[in-house]
Amino acid sequence: MNQSYAQPAGEDRRIPVTVLSGYLGSGKTTLLNHVLNNRTGLRVAVIVNDMSEVNIDADLIRGGGGLSRIDEKLVEMSNGCICCTLREDLLTEVERLAEEGRFDYILIESTGIGEPVPVAQTFSYVDEENGIDLTQLTRLDTMVTVVNAAEFWTDYQSREKLRDRGQEVEAEDERSIVDLLVEQVEFCDVLILNKCDLVEPAELDRLEQVLRSLQPTATFIRSINGQVDAAEILNTGKFDFERASVSAGWIQELEREEHAPETEEYGIHSFVYKRKVPFHPERFGRWLARWPEAVVRSKGIVWMAFDNRKAYSFSQAGRSKEFTSAGMWVSALTPEEREFYFGEGESLENSPDWDDRWGDRVTKLVLIGIGMDREAIERSLDAALLTDAELEQDWQTFPNPFKPVRA
């Protein structure tokens, strides 16, 4: 085999795996068919889920491949969020295929309403329940996300939940479309912007810039009918769990802390709002309610005056906003607790976020947007912070619209 996506002989013997994610109808199956048509000589096992219509060309599978179908499952993750995952069936199916030894490659079409992270975890960690260790048998090679260029922006701005479109996995599936889209975009190595025939070139350029601000590290490919070179998604060697976990635009911006250059043409840029003063609960609540339209995505840690022991996590994508407890501030722990969590002698006291009065308490929020007025946003956020006089008062007496907050 002379294909550039063929596995080099004599090296890693584990079967490489590519996972295709992407919202319903984005073009995953079309891409899969195209790649199967152009995988010269490679014996590819294909795993699809039960949600997708089977319109994979059966002849392509017969010509040296295999097709498996698995049911999707909705499981409660340990952090309390409900994630749709193929985990259990995927584990056993991949193990079976790998042990059969008939295949050179495994290609998985994830469900259109599934998050990619649990799928990647399936390949990266030993499953304690089943005792299956896929890291011995397989090597996650590439996480691909297919984006429907014609629908992405509309879906991103919608208020709809999967349930509103009859796409929920179970009755209690509360996920919004935009949260799903953003996770699929933020966690991938290759982003395929498909259905480019349906979008004007200028609109396509703008969309690509927005997507790049959400996902600055992936390789971007534009396509029509999933016509991409198989070498772009097979045996690329791009996947790395640690790297993928920090590939999202908001994390990159947070870690950089230097202001990223603005994409002048479309006015897309991001900045970090960082303050060592807590938010007044009522004023911050009002700020959230008057959300600045220009902000497309924001995420970070928030210091709220109503709870000086806990950090809160805030995440917004389009019209979806989430505010949850993110654990204790280190400075709120007892010396014994600190030693338990961080070990003896470890301290955050040299970190740039530490100060003598408030310790590690801080608000650090990344905002990504189109045509944002940074100064106006900063001014309005500043107005929601405690004033100097309020800082000296009893913070528990301030009106608090956030109660009860799920701890």
Ligand SMILES: Nc1nc2c(ncn2[C@@H]2O[C@H](COP(=O)(O)OP(=O)(O)OP(=O)(O)O)[C@@H](O)[C@H]2O)c(=O)[nH]1
């Ligand atoms: N115009 C246009 N149509 C496309 C393109 N790619 C795919 N389609 C069509 O879009 C529809 C959905 O494509 P699929 O490949 O089935 O999408 P999918 O992501 O597998 O969908 P689910 O399995 O439901 O998640 C099909 O009718 C395709 O023919 C494209 O680039 N342009």
